[in-house]
Amino acid sequence: MMRSWMWALVFMAGGVVMASALLVGGTRGPAAEMLLAFVLLAALHSPLVxxxxxxxxxxxxxxxxxxxxxxxxxxxxxxxxxxxxxxxxxxxxxxxxxxxxxxxxxxxxxxxxxxxxxxxxxxxxxxxxxxxxxxxxxxxxxxxx
CATH class of the missing domain: 3.40.30.10 (Glutaredoxin)
Incomplete structure (x- = not known):
């Protein structure tokens, strides 16, 4: 079952890492946009669609x-x-x-x-x-x- 969610989790983890890096750099807007983009990619690659x-x-x-x-x-x-x-x-x-x-x-x-x-x-x-x-x-x- 976990294998079905693998790509969704990879996209979520990547989004969190990249958004965190942007937040540390002090750019909140782009961090939120980046996280949203990766959440959408995760949803598209999940069994939910x-x-x-x-x-x-x-x-x-x-x-x-x-x-x-x-x-x-x-x-x-x-x-x-x-x-x-x-x-x-x-x-x-x-x-x-x-x-x-x-x-x-x-x-x-x-x-x-x-x-x-x-x-x-x-x-x-x-x-x-x-x-x-x-x-x-x-x-x-x-x-x-």
């Missing part, structure tokens, strides 16, 4: 029932962030699996990516697609959902 993750087994079960794609992702992945933000509200209609929290999800990704944990890997109707275009993923959503 993604819909709630479920296990790979639960995602497969739900996808079989409703036909929605499964997205395997991990915190800190810029391509996962790109997919998440470009999908907008449609992102909540997908089944998200954090591969750093679910070893079975990580194994599923490695199985289709020559042993690599390449994300985002989107599974549509049992077929994996690595780093697909967000518009294509949106087209794969069932219209009745």
């Amino acid at each position: 993604f819909p709630r993750s479920i296990t790979a087994a639960e995602a497969r079960r739900r996808s079989a029932l409703d036909g929605r794609p499964i997205v395997y992702w991990r915190p800190g992945c810029k391509y996962c962030l790109r997919l998440r933000f470009r999908l907008g509200r449609s992102a909540r209609r997908l089944h998200w699996v954090d591969i750093w929290r679910d070893p079975h999800g990580a194994a599923a990704v490695r199985a289709v990516n020559d042993g690599n944990e390449t994300v985002p890997t989107v599974v549509v109707a049992g077929r994996p697609h690595v780093n697909p275009a967000p518009a294509w993923v949106r087209e794969q959503l069932p219209s009745s959902a």
Whole structure:
């Protein structure tokens, strides 16, 4: 679980260090701006910006029932962030699996990516697609959902 928050903590720690250095130098305004920028970076790289993750087994079960794609992702992945933000509200209609929290999800990704944990890997109707275009993923959503 801590691994999912690693990048967020790194950005927070970096922001605190840099803001502290600016405060020691007597510049309060830039210190506050620097801290705010790093807090925003930390939030973007945290699991908080993604819909709630479920296990790979639960995602497969739900996808079989409703036909929605499964997205395997991990915190800190810029391509996962790109997919998440470009999908907008449609992102909540997908089944998200954090591969750093679910070893079975990580194994599923490695199985289709020559042993690599390449994300985002989107599974549509049992077929994996690595780093697909967000518009294509949106087209794969069932219209009745």
